[in-house]
Amino acid sequence: MRYEEPCDKPIPRPPAQMPHTLEVLKIERPDQFREILRVTLHTFDKLREKIEHDPVFFNNSNNAQIPVKEQLAIALYRFGHDGNAASQVSVGRWAGAGKGSPALHTKHIMTAILRQSFMSEAVQMPTAEEKSKAKAWVEAHSCRAWRHGWIFVDGTLIPLFDRPHWYGESYFDRKCNYSLNIQVCCCLTDL
Incomplete structure (x- = not known):
């Protein structure tokens, strides 16, 4: 009775920030890219290059996975944040993905990184x-x-x-x- 308009209207979903990070900041503001993902542009590209052909990123489903660079960005964003900023919902909102997707994408990235082939090349005595x-x-x-x-x-x-x-x-x-x-x-x- 107190409101002029009903309160049950759905809140519109905000635009995802990840595309802006990967397409604009990566080129125009690498300092902000590094601040958000906690790695340099060079490190990001080299890491993506090394893991993009890993079998974990391929499936026989009718629904293709999102690109490896986006999965890597999601995982790095999660690793660089803590508390509520690293929650599934917050990371999903930043990426424009569902609330369960960040855990799946992080799992894919960690599977690729922890493979013996990658570790033997990346970690050397x-x-x-x-x-x-x-x-x-x-x-x-x-x-x-x-x-x-x-x-x-x-x-x-x-x-x-x-x-x-x-x-x-x-x-x-x-x-x-x-x-x-x-x-x-x-x-x-x-x-």
Whole structure:
């Protein structure tokens, strides 16, 4: 009785932002392209080039998959956002896709990236010369006893959607989010 027009009108779907990112920003504003997808234009194109012929992107269905560059953009957008911005609905809205599509496209991208053929080319151990240079640097700038050892350490924060029920305050990080702090160590020695 209070409204002049009925409230049950559907809200029109906003235009997708992904085509603008892939077609306009990629060419005219690569800095904004990088800000949105968290990779440079060169990295995006090389990654797409390396995975586009993977069998996961082909099917025998009457409904063809969306192009690999769009699936890659969706996955990278998800990886670069957290909280509500990374929800299925938000990513789907950004991409102009359904709310379940981002999970499927991310699965396709990760399947292609984690294949042995891609991993063997993308992840390589250092050569003997590179190892030797690094050992000399460690000996000159750090503890000499560490010269014959190798340790790789990397850490990252994995954002959580909400405060964990048990000991939630322990998960509050320096960036004022709830997250898991993951650290990976790999130790190699060749005495």
